[in-house]
Amino acid sequence: MWLSWQLLGCTWFQPKEEKTARELAEEGIEAFKDEDYRKAIESFEKLKDWYPFSQYAILAELKIGDAHYHRKQYQEAILAYEEFENLHPKNEAVPYVIYQIGRCHFDRLYTVDRDQTTAREALQTFERLIRIYPASPYAKKAKEHMEVCNRNLAEHDFYVGMFYYKAKHYKAALERFKTVLRSYPDLGVHHKALEYIALCQARIDSAVGANN
Template sequence: MPNPMKKPVFLLMLIACVLFAACTYRDPDIDKPAHELAKNGMDEFAEKDYNKSIVYFEKLRDWYPFSKFAKLAELKIADAYYRLKEYDDAIFAYEKFEELHPNNEAIPYVIQQIGNCHFKQLGTIDRDQTPALKAIETYERLIKKYPDDPLSKEVLEKITICQKSLAENQFYIGRFYYRTKHYSSALARFQSVASTWKEFPEIQAKTIEFIKLCQAAMLEEAQE
C-alpha cells in the first residue's frame, strides 16, 4: 500500500531544491561596473541584437540609477524597442524618459520618436486613424515647443502624410455611405472633407464630384 506521506515530502524537497537554486544563482554581470554594462549594451545595439542590448541597459538602469550612464540606458531601451518595432513599449519608454528628464537635451529627439512610433502604426485608409491623429498631435507639440530645432522641420512631411490619410479615410467613409444609398450621410461627410482638407487638390476634385452625385441622388429620391 503506497505511503500517503511520501508525496508531500517529495513536494517539500522539490520546493527546497528550487529555492536553493534560486538563492545560489548569481548574475554573471553583477560585478560589472556601469561603463562596462553601457559598452555591452551599445555593442549589442550596434550588432542589431536589440533584445540583448535591452537586457544590458536594464541592468545598468536598475543597478546604477545614479550613474552618468543611467540616462543613456533609459534612452537606448526606448530606441531598442523602436528598432524591434515594438512601438507601444517604445512609446512607454520614451514618455517615461521625458517625464523623468523634461529638460534633457535629448527631449526634442524623444518627442519626435514618440510621434514616429505612432506614424509607423499608420494603416490603410479603411482602418482606425488613431495613429495618424496621435502622430500629428505629437509632431505639432514638438514644433510648438522647439520651433527652431531641425527636428521640427523634419516632421512636416510626416504631418502632411497623416493629414492626407485622415482625408482619404473620411472620403472612404463618404463613398461607403454613397454606395449603400445613405446619401444624406454621404453628403455630410463629403462636405466635411471639402471644407477641411483643401490642401489636397486631388482629394478635393473627387470629393466635389461625389457631392454633386449625392445632391442629384437626393433630388431624385425627393421627386419619387
C-alpha cells in the same frame, strides 16, 4: 582540514563581481550597433536598475526606447520615451524623444479602409513637437510626416463617404465629403470630394422632389 574546505568553498561559490555602469553602457552600445536589440535592452535595463544615479543612466533610458523601436515593439518604445520625457523634461534629447513617439504611431499607419487612430495620434504628437520646439531639426521631419497623416485621414474620410454613397445613404455621404473639403482642402482629394458633393446633393434633391 575543515578550514581548508571552508576557504575553498568560499572561493568556489563567491559571486562574480558586478559590471560597472560604464561596462554595461559599453556592452549595450555594442549590442545596439550589432542590431542585437534584445541584448542591448538587457544591458541598459541592468544599468538603469543597478546604477540609477550614474551618468550613464540617462543614456540607458533613451537607448531602451530606441532598442524597442528597432524591434518594432512600438508600445514599449512609447512607454520608454514618455518615461524619459517625464523624468528629464529639460534634457536636450526631448525633441528627439517626442519625434520618436510620433514615429512609433506613424510606423503603425493602417490603410485608408481601416481605423485611423494611429494617424491621429501621430499627428497630435508631431504638432506638439512643432509647437514646443519649432526650431528643432526634428520639427522639419515632423512636418513631412504630418502631410502623410493628413492625406491618410482625408482618404479615409473619402473612403467612408464612398461607402455611404454606394449604400445610398446620401446625407451621411454628403457630410463625409464635406469634411474632406473642409478639413483637408489641399491634399489632392478635394476635387473628388467636390464631384461627389454635387452627386449627393442631386440625389437628395431628386428624392425630395419625388416625395412632393
